[in-house]
Amino acid sequence: MSSSQTSASSLPPLSEVKTASLNTSPALQVSTLGSTERPDAWWIEPVLSVAALLGFSVYVTWAVSQNANYHIGPFLSPLYSPNLQEYFPKLFQALPWLSPAYLVLWVPLLFRGTCYYARRVAYRSFLMTPSACAVGPSETASALYEGETKFPFAVMNLHRYFFYLALVLVFFHWKHLVDAFFYPQGVGVGIGTLVVGIDTVFLTLYVFSCHSWRHLLAGKLDCFTCSAVDKMRHGAYKRQSKLNESHGHYFWFSLAAVWFADVYIRQVASGNWHDTVYLFGQGLTTNPF
Amino acid sequence: MACSHPTNAPHPKANSASTTIKGGTKAVAEGTVATFSVYRGTAESGEMKTYQVPVAEGMVVLDAVHHMQANDAPDLAARWNCKAAKCGSCSAEINGKPSLMCKTRMDALPLDEPITITPMKAFPVLKDLVTDVSWNYRVNERITPFTPKSDDTDNWTLYQEDVERVQEFRKCIECFLCQDVCHVIRNHDKKNDFYGPRFMVRLASLDMHPLDTVDRLQAIKEEAGVGFCNITKCCTEVCPEHIHITDNAIIPLKERVADRYFDPIGKLKGALGLNKSRK
Ligand code: SF4
Ligand code: SF4
Ligand code: FES
Ligand code: FES
Numbered sequence: 001m002s003s004s005q006t007s008a009s010s011l012p013p014l015s016e017v018k019t020a021s022l023n024t025s026p027a028l029q030v031s032t033l034g035s036t037e038r039p040d041a042w043w044i045e046p047v048l049s050v051a052a053l054l055g056f057s058v059y060v061t062w063a064v065s066q067n068a069n070y071h072i073g074p075f076l077s078p079l080y081s082p083n084l085q086e087y088f089p090k091l092f093q094a095l096p097w098l099s100p101a102y103l104v105l106w107v108p109l110l111f112r113g114t115c116y117y118a119r120r121v122a123y124r125s126f127l128m129t130p131s132a133c134a135v136g137p138s139e140t141a142s143a144l145y146e147g148e149t150k151f152p153f154a155v156m157n158l159h160r161y162f163f164y165l166a167l168v169l170v171f172f173h174w175k176h177l178v179d180a181f182f183y184p185q186g187v188g189v190g191i192g193t194l195v196v197g198i199d200t201v202f203l204t205l206y207v208f209s210c211h212s213w214r215h216l217l218a219g220k221l222d223c224f225t226c227s228a229v230d231k232m233r234h235g236a237y238k239r240q241s242k243l244n245e246s247h248g249h250y251f252w253f254s255l256a257a258v259w260f261a262d263v264y265i266r267q268v269a270s271g272n273w274h275d276t277v278y279l280f281g282q283g284l285t286t287n288p289f
Numbered sequence: 290m291a292c293s294h295p296t297n298a299p300h301p302k303a304n305s306a307s308t309t310i311k312g313g314t315k316a317v318a319e320g321t322v323a324t325f326s327v328y329r330g331t332a333e334s335g336e337m338k339t340y341q342v343p344v345a346e347g348m349v350v351l352d353a354v355h356h357m358q359a360n361d362a363p364d365l366a367a368r369w370n371c372k373a374a375k376c377g378s379c380s381a382e383i384n385g386k387p388s389l390m391c392k393t394r395m396d397a398l399p400l401d402e403p404i405t406i407t408p409m410k411a412f413p414v415l416k417d418l419v420t421d422v423s424w425n426y427r428v429n430e431r432i433t434p435f436t437p438k439s440d441d442t443d444n445w446t447l448y449q450e451d452v453e454r455v456q457e458f459r460k461c462i463e464c465f466l467c468q469d470v471c472h473v474i475r476n477h478d479k480k481n482d483f484y485g486p487r488f489m490v491r492l493a494s495l496d497m498h499p500l501d502t503v504d505r506l507q508a509i510k511e512e513a514g515v516g517f518c519n520i521t522k523c524c525t526e527v528c529p530e531h532i533h534i535t536d537n538a539i540i541p542l543k544e545r546v547a548d549r550y551f552d553p554i555g556k557l558k559g560a561l562g563l564n565k566s567r568k
Binding site: 013014022023024025027028030031036037038039040116119120123124129130133134136137142145146147148149153154157158159160211212214215219220222223224225226231234244245 | 328330337385386402408410427428450451473477478480496499501516518520523540541544545551
């Protein structure tokens, strides 16, 4: 470490004054839950986020506990991807009560749970630190707040490892998309193929717009022109940065696409809905399974 | 308090200062009078007082404050300088949102209810809308300045690609609105632990500079406390210069800190002496 590094510890403390006692005038208080002068509907975003994420969590908990109707023809529910039953059939014969989804779901959960965008949503909507800008958090939250400096929230700093695991998921999703063209009667494009395709594309956009990926591509460099490789990395970084601007949108779109893909495949597998497919050389076929 | 005086003519720069405001603006009917509720007092005591101001086309909130000073409250304290959203002096909270008074157009505000103007609440109030922001200067002093390899500036070659990240950060006008809105400073009493978004921007501009030689990661993690930020992005929402504070400064700094302090592979490489020094 350079000798010229900042040595703030040798300077006097920055502030002896606590925010709560800065301004004692009652009209200037900021630290009670929901205290704000904002007249707009600032609460809509956190309420919608809580509703969407809780709704999704309840659905996923139910869907993975079903251990049925997640596979039909060439389609596999993304909640059960990769299909461990296919790779370890003996394990699941021996433990028939074990849903294969339980063994894979932790990957997307940890990837999404440590995502920078998801953290923003969760800290705002669930922990209310703060629910919206210039809206007071609770006094308890204020007293306990340590940001991401201590366990458990310091785990967020490991997001890049869940990104590596998410790359494996992306690989399998593309494999499932290729599979989704191969119907029992021949090759074709069906509604299910499109549903799986939308899920795959949005997952890919979500994963590759990740902030950790941006850093690994070239964000960590201070000099982009120091070598030919750095120049190439910078080119990729610039393009990825464009994608990164919409990372939050991809978070929601891919969440919705996963949900709908599971609903669709589950309904088709249980016979409630019928897939329709255009089979090359054979024409339109309804109810191919 | 009714007011019969004519409105001050808006400064010609007011229009240019407000062209980039987010959200739609609407035409204001002639003869519209806006009601303001303005903080009058000190840190220890004060109250919200009501003023009425006729609204003219192109008017910004700072025009309204000037109208109050000219007609109703000559002792109303407000800091301003450029009236062009460039000096960072006129920071306040308008309808609860940290904003520049000279950049907030009246036609972007709901005029059917009183518009509140309070000082920045994260800093001690001196009088009315004026706060003591000197804590920020004390933070700034702690940051080791730009330390290039050589002072021989004639031999520096800088490519646009290498400095454009830093150029975004140099747009900062030090209005401290981001510091005011940041809940770590505003609500959680962490003024001793966290430098705040404005100084994360400064640290990022130094750490990413290709010619800077200082290894700042320990300072960014420990003294500046980057881990206290929970990336809720309020700083980005209020920045009048539209600096992507969270995405382009804080998250990249968190990732740089993760490289050294949280990444087990990075740590192992460090222990084996395989880590190439970035500086
Ligand atoms: S993103 Fe971080 S620095 Fe910005 S306001 Fe939120 S907590 Fe503060
Ligand atoms: S980063 Fe933006 S909000 Fe913060 S002080 Fe600079 S200009 Fe103001
Ligand atoms: S997935 Fe959101 S930041 Fe990495
Ligand atoms: S008066 Fe200069 S920024 Fe508003």
